[in-house]
Amino acid sequence: MTETQSSSFHLLDERIQRFIWAEGWESLRDAQEAAIPLILPGERDVIVAAATAAGKTEAAFLPALTHLLQREVPGLIVYISPLKALINDQFGRLERLCEQLEVPVWPWHGDISSSSKTRFLSKRQGVLLITPESLEALLCNRGTAVSAVFGEAAFFVVDELHAFIGSERGKQLQSLMHRIDVAIGRKVPRIGLSATLGDMGMAADFLRPGAGERVAVVESKSSGAELKVLVKGYEEPAVVQSDDGKEDSEPSTPGLIAAHLFKVLRGSNNLVFPNSRREVERYTHLLNEMCLKQQVPNEFWPHHGSLSKEIRSETEAALKQKEQPASAICTNTLELGIDIGAVKSVVQIGPPPLVASLRQRLGRSGRRKGEPAILRGYCIEDALDPRSSLDSLLRLGTVQMAAMISLLLQKWFEPPRSQGAHLSTLVQQVLSAVAQRGGSTIGQLYSLLCAPGTPFQGLAKDEFAQLVKHLGAKELLTQDSSGLLLHGRVGEKFVNHYSFYAAFAADEEFRIVSSGRMLGTLPVSQMLTQGQRILFAGKTWLVENVDEPQKTIFVVRARGGVPPLFSGGAGRVHTRVRQEMRRLLESSEPLPFLDDVAQRFVAEGRQHYADRGLSTECVVDLGRELLLLTWLGDAANEAIAALLIRRGFVANLAGPGVEVRKDGHTAEEVLDALGDAAVDEPPPLDVLLQDAKNLQREKWDWALPDDLLRKTYASLNLDLDEALDWARISALRA
Structure with a gap:
């Protein structure tokens, strides 16, 4: 590489230039070329958005380190990461370069020795690699020293910026950086790094609240790897017979999917994403058993938040070493940028929580030059019979997976709900x-x-x-x-306990209890009301009561009626996804990334959609319930349910719509009630959510007054404007 090839290379410190030469770089990446002159003066906030493995870290650190080396007084770069494992990775990447520059690098998190932390506090220069929780602890425990520790801070570098926007940790991080700015009496320039950012304006507003328009944005134009997608469909028999002829409560399709995974993944590194910790355990067990039966070395390792640090570390080590292939069966714990080497393919079992998650996961595959990114999807649908629910008849699981892949190919993904009060x-x-x-x-x-x-x-x-x-x-x-x-x-x-420093609560599931017997646990991502029906363990239950402090839902068996569409918390779906699902059901376009079985599922869904006239009909009679088919996202549907509950109906979220118990009411009366809601003054949140239970979702919600709890819940979970718009349009049609 010569200076004539690069306008930014010559701006870097000579020792960094020599390091780049020694590493054999042919050129700087486009993001690095653009970011270096913006970051190097140390005067402004910058966002660097580029695909995974496109050199974002270097785009920030090469100019930031050059700036540090040019200062008269030794300075400090504070790198903030959402994951300890990512800090450990970055330490390995930076230490070699920084050693040559005589710039110390200090990892700081729960696993780092107190002696190392003490040495940093005595020097207060170089590169500090830290999590928000450790930064919180530092401010709490060394409050009088904050201005001295961060007095020479030159940059805050926030990695995986998208993982913070719209979350409790994101709000905490904004607060921590602001509190340091206030303590030292000046604004420290902020650099945000991300592979998954849709709305750059929103990201800029997050990085510097109130002054997002002044944030410089660098977007890499380099195209990602070629993408190959195949989604396989599997049909779960209506009744599964075990070897002794009795009905088997365990589904048979996971075993078939595991057998296919065993066949196609062995011999390479892969990431497999089922949609829950329970399913991670299920598929890991099935695949380990197959390795034992075939008498071959195990290649399949679990990774999720409930596992011990040692087990997660074993999985990460297995993925990183090159001698033996390894595949991780994981939750979103391996979604972010821990360096686990080259991954051949990403497997998604069932629809992902978000299109953004799918995009982030796919960034792990196709990182070697000339290799495609590979997505293998698996959809499970129940065999149809006279009792089949509308969910099954429309094949909504497969249709949602197809819609999310379609949106991924259109380069769309969900914007975070950045307006949350938190x-x-x-x-x-x-x-x-x-x-x-x-x-x-x-x-x-x-x-x-x-x-x-x-x-x-x-x-x-x-x-x-x-x-x-x-x-x-x-x-x-x-x-x-x-x-x-x-x-x-x-x-x-509370403040004197180590658990205080995390702004988020550990994932908690509600216990389901019937007649004093615990049936199991269920993640719940929506409000619940008495009389609501939920699906659990293949059966329909009526909610009798919700004990929030004990995280317990008391239920009784529901008699008759079709199963509800609500079956737990697999992630909140955006309106754009539901609209794409509807478009696919109304379309005849082929979906070449689906195999024959998945194609059949979509064809069946389209046929039933047409037979029921659902392109023009928004109310479906389910017997004891009515389904308002809105094709809106969960935030709008939950607001519609709340509007109806306020008017005396029993209503709840139900997939692409809202389920309303008849109790003698007609469809016209339900739509009339919504029409009234559409023309009335929007109700105060205190009134709208008056009968809602289990609104306490975030760690300190229990400490909020009721009206502020309703305000924060609504800001994060309800879209009242979208709900009222739908109500107005539906009232006009009726």
Whole structure:
């Protein structure tokens, strides 16, 4: 590479230039060429968006390190990652280069020794690699030293930016960076790195709240690898007979899928994504058994958040070593950018949670020059019989998978719900700021966290005062005679426990209990109401009560009626996905990425859709229930259900629509009620969600006053505008 080939290469420090030569780079990537002159002066915020393995890390660090080397006073780059494993990877990548530059690199997370952390605190220069949780702990426990530790901070580098936007951790991260800015009295330039960003304006607003228009954006134009897709369909028999002739409650298709995976994946590295931890365990067990039976070395390893660090590390090590092939059966724990080497294919069993997840997962495959990215999909549908649900008749699982792949090929994926209030995280940040400062006034806290340009801007002063008063009632805060807010008896216990530093709660499932007997657990991603029907273990149940503190749903068997479409929390679906599903059902276009069985499923779904006249009919009579077929996303459907509940109906989310119990009501009465809702003044959230249970989703939701809990839940989970638009249109049609 010569200077004439690159306009940015000569801007880098000579030692970095020599390192690039020694590594045998033929040229800088386009993202690196564009990012270097923007980042190097250390004066502005920059987002670098490029495909996985397109050199984003180097696009940030080559100019940031050059800037550090040009400073008169030693400086600090703070690299923030969502994963400890990613920090360990980056440490390995950066240490070799930084050793030659005589720039120290400091990994900092729960597994790093206290002596290493003490050495960093004495030097406070180089590159600090840290998670948001460890940064939180640093601010809480060393509050008086924050300005000294970060006084010479030159950059915040936020990796996997998309993983933070619209989440509790994202709001926490915004708050932490802002609190450091306030402590040192200046704004530290921020660099965001991501492979999966749709709306650059939203990403820029997230990186620098209130000043997103001033963030420079670098988007790599280099095209990704060729993509090869094949989706196989499997039909689950209506009744499975075991060897002794009795009905078998275990499905047979996972065994068939595992056998196919065993055949096509052996001998190469792959990632397999079922949609739950339970399914990860199921497929890992099936594949391990096949290896034992065939007397071949095991190539299949589990990876999910409930496994111990040692087991996850074994899986990561198996993927990284080159002597033996290995495939991981995993949840989204391997979705982000841990360096696990080249992956031949990505397997998705059932529709993914999001199109964005599918895109992120596929970024793992096809990273070697000339190799395609390969997606293998598997869809399971129940065999049709006279009792089949509308879900089965329309083959919605396969149609959703096809719609998501279609949108992926159109380069669309879900924007995050960036407008979420995340008041749970505000509770944590109030307690953390009090710890950092050794006490604070209510005015100081509001100015720090909720004023314009801060992470929680938009919360009114009276609402914040109400929150602080409620935290006092919960003994999380107390006020001394001078008006200074301090930790209360309960608050002190929480803040002094290591679990405080995480803004998010560990994934929790609700226990399902019937007549005192626990039936199992279920992840729940929507509000529940008494009288609602849910599907669990292949049977239909009526919700009697929801005990939120104990995370328990009390149910009784429902008699008669078709099974409900709600069967748990597999991820919240966006309206664009449902609209694409509807388009595919109304279309006759071939879907070449489906095998013959999956093609048959789609043909059956299209036929039933046409036979029922669903292109013009929005109400389906299910016997004891009516289904409003909206083809909207879960956020709008849940808002429609809430509007109907407010008017005395029993309604709940049901796949591409809303299920309403008749109780003597006609379809016209239901639509009339929605029509009234569409012309009335939109109800206050306090009223709209008055009868809703299980609204506590985030870690500190239990500490919120009821009206603020409803406000934060609605901001994250309801789309009232979209719901009312649909209600208006439906009322006009009726």
